[in-house]
Amino acid sequence: MNHSHPHTHSATCSHTHSHEGNGHGHDHHHEGPHVHPVVKNLTLALLLNLSFTIIEFIGGLATNSVAILSDAVHDLGDSIAIAVAMWLEKHSLKGRTPSYTYGNRRFSPFAATITSVILVAGSVFIISEAIPRFWHPEPVSTGGMMWLAILGLIFNGAAALKLSKGSDSLNQKAVMLHLLEDVLGWVAVLAGSIIMHYTQWYWIDPLLSLAVAVFILYNAVRNLRSSFRIFMQATPKNIHPGQVEEALLQIPDVIAVHDLHLWTMDGSYIIFSGHLVVADTSGMQEAARVRREAIALLQSQGIQHATLQVETSDEHCGLERC
Missing domain, CATH: 1.20.1510.10 (Cation efflux protein transmembrane domain)
Incomplete structure (x- = not known):
């Protein structure tokens, strides 16, 4: 199974860095807080x-x-x-x-x-x-x-x-x-x-x-x-899970999205987690591209912290109810 865990979060500085390797990717985005x-x-x-x-x-x-x-x-x-x-x-x-x-x-x-x-x-x-x-x-x-x-x-x-x-x-x-x-x-x-x-x-x-x-x-x-x-970790009112899922499905090679969760820590810091299913023929480079595009899309939706797992259609996520 190929796991990818990109992260974006806010801090007092502003910079972006990423790491690629071993099937894991981490993208960090920092913005000045309030x-x-x-x-x-x-x-x-x-x-x-x-x-x-x-x-x-x-x-x-x-x-x-x-x-x-x-x-x-x-x-x-x-x-x-x-x-x-x-x-x-x-x-x-x-x-x-x-x-x-x-x-x-x-x-x-x-x-x-x-x-x-x-x-x-x-x-x-x-x-x-x-x-x-x-x-x-x-x-x-x-x-x-x-x-x-x-x-x-x-x-x-x-x-x-x-x-x-x-x-x-x-x-x-x-x-x-x-x-x-x-x-x-x-x-x-x-x-x-x-x-x-x-x-x-x-x-x-x-x-x-x-x-x-x-x-x-x-x-x-x-x-x-x-x-x-x-x-209660309810979905923030300004973000609709269905619209986020539809946007993720528009990314090339993404064929399904499941185990999608959206919540906020304090009313402004929004967190996302979810699984992206890609075509069986997708390699490491394609998975990395999907991950980067997904992170950019989520940031444009106002989501500061995202954790993504990328998997192929023949893999099982291991959760009884994803």
Whole structure:
């Protein structure tokens, strides 16, 4: 049996090299990753969020606003979630080891799961606090709320804008949802405080809080589903196995494809494995050509790491269900 194992993977450098011999071929492709900017972005978000949390506690006590104090507690939870996400993201930077041959890329979706769970819990808490206030609205210090809302928009808006760019990391997206909740929350506080200042319609505050919480809850659940798909090694949504198989079958001398698997480590690093069946008359040089063409094709499909086994039609792969 002729086995070929080409590999492509991402790293901090960019180069390609290959080895041919003994029926095995290894192709490595390295591209600059997105992980280092993620850590920097999370650090900035943590500093901004934690600084404003302190301001919120002081402002909430000064204005005697339970709503502001609730936001302060919520932002404190955000800060803890961001700190956990940052710690786990740093671990995801470490390379492969004998114990973790794929490295620690799964730390990123694991951190995203923890952050999303905290986000769901926070949203449920906000909803539970907002609903009773429809029947028992409480007067608030609207002037103090306006100033705190403006500060909140500046702090949380800057952090959310930073995290919204430059990465496909699920971890960073989950943290960005935290900050987006804060930004939308402060928009609601600012609008509500202005209206309440002139109308005394204090039921507006829980109404806006409820709308924001439901929106964030919906997005957090979607993020949890994405993390769940990664841990279950589901096929990435942007790649269709049938289309990949059809493309591989277009390579000359490839007569069948089986045992095809596609999964992702962290939402952006995509892995492929499969068996290519070639004609019985194909020699070593033809098998090497097929392997090279297959690797180039898979790279064009956005697949960073591929393992291929090339075999002839009269060979059996050794698996009961290929």
